[in-house]
Amino acid sequence: MPHKPEDVLKELRKNQYAPVYFLQGDEPYFIDQISDFIENNALQEHERSFNQVILYGKDITIKDLLSQARRFPMMAERQVVIVKEAQSLAGLNNKEAVEPLIHYLKQVVPTTILVFNFKGKNLDKRLALYKAMDAHGIIVEAKKMYDNQLPAWVKNYVRTLKCSINDESSFLLTEHIGNDLDRLTNEIDKIRTNFNGPFEITPDLIEQYVGISKEYNVFEFQKALASRNVLKANKIAQYFAANPKDHPLIPIIAILFGFFSKLLIASRQKDQSEAGLARVLKLPPFVVREYKQALHQYPIRQLMSCIHTLHQADLQSKGVDAGQKDERAILTELVYNILH
Numbered sequence: 120m121p122h123k124p125e126d127v128l129k130e131l132r133k134n135q136y137a138p139v140y141f142l143q144g145d146e147p148y149f150i151d152q153i154s155d156f157i158e159n160n161a162l163q164e165h166e167r168s169f170n171q172v173i174l175y176g177k178d179i180t181i182k183d184l185l186s187q188a189r190r191f192p193m194m195a196e197r198q199v200v201i202v203k204e205a206q207s208l209a210g211l212n213n214k215e216a217v218e219p220l221i222h223y224l225k226q227v228v229p230t231t232i233l234v235f236n237f238k239g240k241n242l243d244k245r246l247a248l249y250k251a252m253d254a255h256g257i258i259v260e261a262k263k264m265y266d267n268q269l270p271a272w273v274k275n276y277v278r279t280l281k282c283s284i285n286d287e288s289s290f291l292l293t294e295h296i297g298n299d300l301d302r303l304t305n306e307i308d309k310i311r312t313n314f315n316g317p318f319e320i321t322p323d324l325i326e327q328y329v330g331i332s333k334e335y336n337v338f339e340f341q342k343a344l345a346s347r348n349v350l351k352a353n354k355i356a357q358y359f360a361a362n363p364k365d366h367p368l369i370p371i372i373a374i375l376f377g378f379f380s381k382l383l384i385a386s387r388q389k390d391q392s393e394a395g396l397a398r399v400l401k402l403p404p405f406v407v408r409e410y411k412q413a414l415h416q417y418p419i420r421q422l423m424s425c426i427h428t429l430h431q432a433d434l435q436s437k438g439v440d441a442g443q444k445d446e447r448a449i450l451t452e453l454v455y456n457i458l459h
Contacts, residue, residue, distance in 0.1 A: 139256030176208035
């Protein structure tokens with residue numbers, strides 16, 4: 120059974136290492152986190168030159184890999200062999216070619232830590248190799264996080280840095296950056312390097328060090344539309360149109376489509392309490408308040424119309440029935456149709 124990345128990291132921090140790790144999945148952040156921890160901590164610095172080997176799947180064969188794995192450490196308790204880009208290792212899906220690796224898994228060299236970085240996909244569970252990995256090693260499945268999980272994950276990551284971040288700031292970061300944990304952590308670390316000791320990440324700091332305007336961002340744009348604030352919505356739309364590289368139209372439409380779709384779902388719920396809507400929409404309570412206010416502004420018929428308008432704008436942004444309209448014209452018309 121696959122292990123969770125956080126559970127494996129807990130064991131590693133206790134200096135408890137398994138002989139084989141197969142790190143797979145479509146979230147490279149967790150794969151790199153575990154692999155880098157082993158690379159940086161399993162051996163002392165003076166032991167690494169003789170006992171740590173980094174291989175690349177596209178450059179080696181299974182035979183090359185096993186010859187390294189079967190070596191004994193020199194003047195150390197163990198050696199580390201890390202196979203990066205293991206998804207490019209030839210023969211993993213070939214029954215005959217993979218047989219020696221399966222044999223190794225059944226009789227591992229206990230002084231070797233063998234790590235596979237298998238990014239972007241998962242090994243077929245029906246294969247004999249998967250079954251052998253599962254029985255004799257540690258399989259980690261690194262899954263992409265859902266969008267609604269990101270703000271809480273950001274708060275937890277910031278907490279590990281002995282700092283804090285409020286709900287609005289974490290939501291601002293994740294709404295702007297999206298489901299990219301590497302970039303999220305890089306931007307947070309960029310802020311962190313400018314301070315000594317604990318501090319709170321605020322919208323002002325995000326604007327200063329990440330470049331996300333606390334006034335001109337999709338989050339504020341959505342709030343302006345939700346409250347039917349015509350002046351503010353048009354002001355932000357003009358800012359977006361003047362800075363298309365930083366605010367491309369298609370992601371903006373996608374976020375607004377998600378917002379109005381959730382509003383439609385919320386409008387059909389019997390339980391209209393904040394807790395009830397937060398549970399159904401999978402959103403933090405402070406965001407749900409905005410949704411409840413928007414429900415007073417947009418009856419069901421208008422919500423359906425907004426969703427239709429967003430669908431048309433999405434097609435136009437991709438060149439369908441756009442005529443001579445550029446992104447500025449599409450966005451201006453979209454705002455007008457939603458608000459009126």
